[in-house]
Amino acid sequence: MSKIEWTGKTWNPIVGCSVVSPGCTNCYAMRMAARLERMSATQFPQYAGTTRPSKAGPVWTGKVALAEGMLDRPLRVRTPTTWFVNSMGDLFHEDVPDEWILRVLDVIRQASYHGGSNVGRIDRGDGEHTFQCLTKRSRRMRDVMTRLRWDGEMLHLLTHDDGRSRVLLRNLWLGVSAERQHEADARVPDLIETPAAVRFVSAEPLLGPVDFTRRMAHPAGDRLSSRTWLDAMDWIIVGGESGAGARPMHPGWARSIRDQCTAAGVPFFFKQWGEWAPYSLNPVSHEDGALTQMTCVSSTDRKEVGRISYLAGCGHGKPSIPLRKAGKARSGRMLDGREWNEMPTGAAP
Numbered sequence: 001m002s003k004i005e006w007t008g009k010t011w012n013p014i015v016g017c018s019v020v021s022p023g024c025t026n027c028y029a030m031r032m033a034a035r036l037e038r039m040s041a042t043q044f045p046q047y048a049g050t051t052r053p054s055k056a057g058p059v060w061t062g063k064v065a066l067a068e069g070m071l072d073r074p075l076r077v078r079t080p081t082t083w084f085v086n087s088m089g090d091l092f093h094e095d096v097p098d099e100w101i102l103r104v105l106d107v108i109r110q111a112s113y114h115g116g117s118n119v120g121r122i123d124r125g126d127g128e129h130t131f132q133c134l135t136k137r138s139r140r141m142r143d144v145m146t147r148l149r150w151d152g153e154m155l156h157l158l159t160h161d162d163g164r165s166r167v168l169l170r171n172l173w174l175g176v177s178a179e180r181q182h183e184a185d186a187r188v189p190d191l192i193e194t195p196a197a198v199r200f201v202s203a204e205p206l207l208g209p210v211d212f213t214r215r216m217a218h219p220a221g222d223r224l225s226s227r228t229w230l231d232a233m234d235w236i237i238v239g240g241e242s243g244a245g246a247r248p249m250h251p252g253w254a255r256s257i258r259d260q261c262t263a264a265g266v267p268f269f270f271k272q273w274g275e276w277a278p279y280s281l282n283p284v285s286h287e288d289g290a291l292t293q294m295t296c297v298s299s300t301d302r303k304e305v306g307r308i309s310y311l312a313g314c315g316h317g318k319p320s321i322p323l324r325k326a327g328k329a330r331s332g333r334m335l336d337g338r339e340w341n342e343m344p345t346g347a348a349p
């Protein structure tokens, strides 16, 4: 089982990446890839050369690799499982050849068995696997998925989008990461234009407020439609950052997204606070002195005193708030007194 709360298992047929936006700064996969490479070159040869040491710890080299031995892993599992595709990289990274992406998509196609609805499905009599793919390269995802076609025998890519794309892989959920409004503005419109059975956004690590009620572009021109991003979304995940150097998430940012989802009827999943949580969740008496002596910062940044961080207002008129660095486990995943584990309609966690 994966430790990621919203999936079943991870599947990494392609590994390696490069940083692309602020959400990548403390990339867990980068540190883990270095660890796996050090641990065993025999067991994990695919990670060779994907990272290099730096003063700040391991960093990606930009090398991407196809792990041939991992490619058919889901086909060897008979129990219907939800797989997170490429947690150790980005399937739509600019250096991943189209051919590798097609091979991964073809495994996903084959993993829709009897009762599934994929093109060219095979009848093995058991249930189907579900795949969740998350990218920060939304433009390439859109480009590949709009050119994807089935010719009766195999998947292939057209050289140009002919405007007739449709969802071919019903068991593939496609999502983008969006850590701030800036990244959401760049990626969500691409996601909306991507044919997908389920569209989702992972706002983790959440580094700023995000308004998902922005209006979609009108298909017939450059006017705005009356529909909002949320009308095209099936699921939104929010989480704070964990690990060394983690940046705090203002509770107002998480609450605002939760409230937007609730109002629009979009399932909302609160994954974790991460390293930092509201002080009220983890009060510690000896730190109360520091708390009362502090004046909340009014700048756009945060200020740390001991284990307390004062985060500036979230931009939605929310006040500055003290957060405590309690660690991921102690911070937990309760938001306003409860867990939020909603999943797309009809989907199993």
Ligand code: SF4
Binding pocket: 017, 018, 019, 020, 021, 023, 024, 027, 028, 029, 030, 087, 088, 089, 090, 136
């Ligand atoms: S895109 Fe994902 S895997 Fe790649 S560097 Fe960023 S966070 Fe890490």
